Amino acid sequence: MNQSLVYLNGEYMPLKDAKISVLDRGFLFGDGVYEVIPAYKGELFYFSDHVKRLQHSLQRISLEIAYDSAKWQNILTPLLDKNRNQAIYLQVTRGVAAKRDHVFPEIITPTIFAMANDIQPLDSIQAGIKAVTLDDSRWGLCDVKATTLLANVLLKQQASTQQCAEAILIKDGNAIEGAASNLFVILNNTLITPPKSSKILAGITRQIILELARANGLEVHEREITLAELQIADEIWLTSSTREIMPVIHLDGNPVAAGKVGSIWQQMNTWFQNNKTPTL
Numbered sequence: 001m002n003q004s005l006v007y008l009n010g011e012y013m014p015l016k017d018a019k020i021s022v023l024d025r026g027f028l029f030g031d032g033v034y035e036v037i038p039a040y041k042g043e044l045f046y047f048s049d050h051v052k053r054l055q056h057s058l059q060r061i062s063l064e065i066a067y068d069s070a071k072w073q074n075i076l077t078p079l080l081d082k083n084r085n086q087a088i089y090l091q092v093t094r095g096v097a098a099k100r101d102h103v104f105p106e107i108i109t110p111t112i113f114a115m116a117n118d119i120q121p122l123d124s125i126q127a128g129i130k131a132v133t134l135d136d137s138r139w140g141l142c143d144v145k146a147t148t149l150l151a152n153v154l155l156k157q158q159a160s161t162q163q164c165a166e167a168i169l170i171k172d173g174n175a176i177e178g179a180a181s182n183l184f185v186i187l188n189n190t191l192i193t194p195p196k197s198s199k200i201l202a203g204i205t206r207q208i209i210l211e212l213a214r215a216n217g218l219e220v221h222e223r224e225i226t227l228a229e230l231q232i233a234d235e236i237w238l239t240s241s242t243r244e245i246m247p248v249i250h251l252d253g254n255p256v257a258a259g260k261v262g263s264i265w266q267q268m269n270t271w272f273q274n275n276k277t278p279t280l
């Protein structure tokens, strides 16, 4: 399908024709949730896990939508292109209310929007990125993939002004996750990532990496990572659906170990690429 076609509330249309009301609660309050789902050559990647996470987010904000995985797939399929690697953006808000009021309206018609964008080439990222540590200024429901992303936007912008591709967020002396990614470190040949909780988003890429590590005999621990451990890590990775596994080679202006992409990252990235079927 033409890249510029998007889905809005039951219809497909050119992006320029997709319009919502200024009274949409997504616009007024950021009262909505979203998913970003990779699709390689027209095949949605780990789709049922993304749907499960969407259902978790919807349930956490008390927004009921009785769509199953097949229904979501029917909505998204016309946006897919067999010749491209795409990131599908899917957003659900609590819809339009008669007036601005924090309290939910009695009758809710959710706004459902989806679009597809090409996944950008990852070569420069995979050569290694710079990251900066910043205080985690986000709210207490980070397991919800909420569109309310102002804290993440400000943190990412602060990283960007310091020529860094990502911010690693610090809370109570622990490294939590990136502003738009999950965190892994290698210490003594062991892979460590913070455990699932309301402090992090349960990333699908995180889950895939844990599966691949366990299947291939790499020792894994899901536990807190202190800032001190982050600073002496042999490797640091940040992961997301659109950027896959980003090796961090500079942290706060200092090289991470030798300041080069690590050997365990090379191995994990090979497992990850082989697990992506089909690939372009």
Ligand code: PDD
Binding pocket: 036, 177, 178, 179, 180, 181, 182, 200, 201, 202, 203, 204, 205, 206, 239, 240, 241, 242
């Ligand atoms: N963000 N943590 C946060 C805060 C994120 O925003 C994301 C992804 C992740 C990684 O999740 P996954 O592996 O399922 O993509 C972790 C998406 C890509 C975004 O907001 O665009």
